Amino acid sequence: MFKLRVYREKVLADGKMVEHQTDVTRTFSEFEELHRKLSYIFPPGQLPSFPGAVVLGRSQIKEVAVRRQMKLDAYLKFIFTSSPDVALHDLVYTFFHPILRDEDNYKQSLPPSLSIESSARLLDDKILDSNRKIKISLQYKNNALYVMIMHCKNLAISDGTYPDPYVKTYLLPDPQRLTKRKTKVARKTINPTYNQMLIYELTLEDVRNRQLLCGVWDCGKLRENHQLGRVMIDLSAIQAAEQTVTQWYPLKVGNSTPSLS
Numbered sequence: 469m470f471k472l473r474v475y476r477e478k479v480l481a482d483g484k485m486v487e488h489q490t491d492v493t494r495t496f497s498e499f500e501e502l503h504r505k506l507s508y509i510f511p512p513g514q515l516p517s518f519p520g521a522v523v524l525g526r527s528q529i530k531e532v533a534v535r536r537q538m539k540l541d542a543y544l545k546f547i548f549t550s551s552p553d554v555a556l557h558d559l560v561y562t563f564f565h566p567i568l569r570d571e572d573n574y575k576q577s578l579p580p581s582l583s584i585e586s587s588a589r590l591l592d593d594k595i596l597d598s599n600r601k602i603k604i605s606l607q608y609k610n611n612a613l614y615v616m617i618m619h620c621k622n623l624a625i626s627d628g629t630y631p632d633p634y635v636k637t638y639l640l641p642d643p644q645r646l647t648k649r650k651t652k653v654a655r656k657t658i659n660p661t662y663n664q665m666l667i668y669e670l671t672l673e674d675v676r677n678r679q680l681l682c683g684v685w686d687c688g689k690l691r692e693n694h695q696l697g698r699v700m701i702d703l704s705a706i707q708a709a710e711q712t713v714t715q716w717y718p719l720k721v722g723n724s725t726p727s728l729s
């Protein structure tokens with residue numbers, strides 16, 4: 469596990485610039501996952517090579533960590549000093565956002581506008597219906613549709629507990645459910661971050677005749693999974709391009725589920 473100190477600049481309402489400092493922790497495998505996701509988007513020439521495995525004995529764990537840290541320092545320096553397309557990409561930016569383990573008492577699970585004392589109000593589904601959203605990035609290239617599931621925010625609390633949300637997608641119509649894709653499960657949060665790429669290898673013409681259904685589900689251990697919200701995205705106007713289309717989409721809440729046929 470590697471600890472990083474992240475500095476972000478924030479503009480206040482009066483125009484003043486302030487610096488916000490956050491400490492986050494990331495594993496070596498999470499850095500590997502970031503590099504793999506960036507490799508889907510950028511050609512090899514725009515990215516540094518990722519540090520390979522350091523092979524030493526089990527008694528030399530500290531030395532392995534020191535060597536990895538040095539290599540990761542060089543990797544990140546290359547990323548941050550490369551072209552703005554890479555350095556300012558959403559994948560890089562969100563990688564350093566605080567996640568559940570970075571926050572004291574898991575406070576990140578609450579919307580920033582709500583205090584701990586007011587969290588009981590979240591038990592009323594109607595309060596946050598209009599604020600439940602999912603951030604998705606779409607791109608068609610190399611004969612495939614790339615769907616990046618990035619974040620959700622303000623998901624509902626059910627039965628007084630935080631959900632374990634994941635996102636499930638289909639390209640409709642799909643009566644045989646061949647296009648089903650799922651993200652990993654985020655634990656105990658209403659503001660999950662996934663940054664997970666889902667890929668559909670289809671022709672552009674086929675994609676334009678489909679709609680992307682994204683459903684956010686609570687992974688219930690002692691009860692049946694239930695839906696926290698969904699959005700249907702029309703793909704008829706999607707273009708083959710190097711640029712991604714990234715947007716927050718409002719989540720529709722209700723008991724009915726669109727037909728897959």
